[in-house]
Amino acid sequence: MTPFPAGLNRTWLPVCLSRELTAKPLSRQLAGVPLVLFRDAKGAAAALEDRCPHRNYPLSDGKVVDGAIRCPYHGWRFDGSGGCIEIPGTSEAVNAERLGARRIELVERHGAVFVRLEPDPQQPDLVLPPLLGDPDHDHFWWSQPPWKARALDALENILDPFHTNFVHDGLIRVSGKRQAVRQTVIQHADGVEVVYEQDEPDRGWMSRLLEGDRQRSVGRYYPPVTFQGRWEKKDSLTLCATAFFVPETQDRFRGFGCWTTPKGRAPAWLKRQAIMAFVRPVAVQDRRALERQYATIAAFGGPRFKSGPTDRVTTPLTRLYQGEALEPSVDGPNTIWL
Ligand code: FES
Numbered sequence: 001m002t003p004f005p006a007g008l009n010r011t012w013l014p015v016c017l018s019r020e021l022t023a024k025p026l027s028r029q030l031a032g033v034p035l036v037l038f039r040d041a042k043g044a045a046a047a048l049e050d051r052c053p054h055r056n057y058p059l060s061d062g063k064v065v066d067g068a069i070r071c072p073y074h075g076w077r078f079d080g081s082g083g084c085i086e087i088p089g090t091s092e093a094v095n096a097e098r099l100g101a102r103r104i105e106l107v108e109r110h111g112a113v114f115v116r117l118e119p120d121p122q123q124p125d126l127v128l129p130p131l132l133g134d135p136d137h138d139h140f141w142w143s144q145p146p147w148k149a150r151a152l153d154a155l156e157n158i159l160d161p162f163h164t165n166f167v168h169d170g171l172i173r174v175s176g177k178r179q180a181v182r183q184t185v186i187q188h189a190d191g192v193e194v195v196y197e198q199d200e201p202d203r204g205w206m207s208r209l210l211e212g213d214r215q216r217s218v219g220r221y222y223p224p225v226t227f228q229g230r231w232e233k234k235d236s237l238t239l240c241a242t243a244f245f246v247p248e249t250q251d252r253f254r255g256f257g258c259w260t261t262p263k264g265r266a267p268a269w270l271k272r273q274a275i276m277a278f279v280r281p282v283a284v285q286d287r288r289a290l291e292r293q294y295a296t297i298a299a300f301g302g303p304r305f306k307s308g309p310t311d312r313v314t315t316p317l318t319r320l321y322q323g324e325a326l327e328p329s330v331d332g333p334n335t336i337w338l
């Protein structure tokens with residue numbers, strides 16, 4: 001019901017984490033296209049369209065045999081490049097390419113498996129937001145089962161601080177006691193960045209626990225479906241989160257998050273546990289909010305939004321999502337109350 005964002009098919013997007021992918025076929029969907037992923041005999045990740053080219057049985061129902069996926073209907077077998085390498089019941093030569101399944105471009109990097117549905121001659125390589133996978137930092141990934149909501153609303157949610165006093169009351173901020181925060185919205189041709197500066201830390205207990213003496217945070221939208229947030233103290237990073245809201249269909253997305261922290265005294269596993277203790281309840285709250293919102297949008301046959309003075313990010317976000325380039329500008333700092 002809501003169009004996919006512009007350029008989605010030409011964008012590298014995560015579809016699973018490396019640790020989720022084994023020799024067992026994994027079924028995924030990206031922008032309405034069913035995919036099957038598996039590891040070949042050498043452990044290399046492969047992605048094919050999840051449709052047997054013979055009679056269109058889903059390959060993800062099959063099994064990987066000697067590194068090639070076997071369709072359970074008539075037993076045709078396809079290697080990681082999609083080539084048909086076996087047709088049971090005939091001794092005639094098989095034209096691997098003509099009878100092959102459609103291969104999907106794939107790159108496995110920094111613990112996640114990225115695919116792209118269409119090539120982009122302008123941008124052949126996978127380009128990720130800064131810090132993601134940087135060897136001087138600790139990282140961990142987290143993924144979620146799909147949420148029944150629109151990726152655009154999830155992007156707006158993660159860029160929007162005003163819901164935190166309500167939806168995350170007590171965790172991130174509190175509803176009863178607000179404080180002044182300076183918000184600056186910076187438009188770039190290919191993204192929008194929102195900077196928050198404040199003299200006191202947020203009052204939610206998780207914010208206090210995790211962020212230390214944070215003074216500044218920056219959220220940036222990388223079209224079409226990626227967000228990166230950085231929380232900074234005086235001259236250094238305390239936390240960074242990169243989130244991908246990957247549309248499976250027009251009304252369902254799968255979220256992937258990578259958390260990045262500077263290497264330091266605390267071991268990576270401990271930081272992971274501390275961060276997850278915070279992220280899990282926040283995600284439960286956001287999921288509920290987004291699914292309630294989507295159910296209402298669906299009941300009325302589509303969204304009809306009115307934006308107020310707290311929605312400064314909505315217009316640049318929506319324009320970028322639709323594939324427009326923005327004229328560079330700076331709006332702020334404006335004082336808001338969070
Ligand atoms: S449908 Fe797959 S082998 Fe026939």
Ligand SMILES: [Fe+2]
Pocket residue numbers: 157158163164167168286
């Ligand atoms: Fe939220």
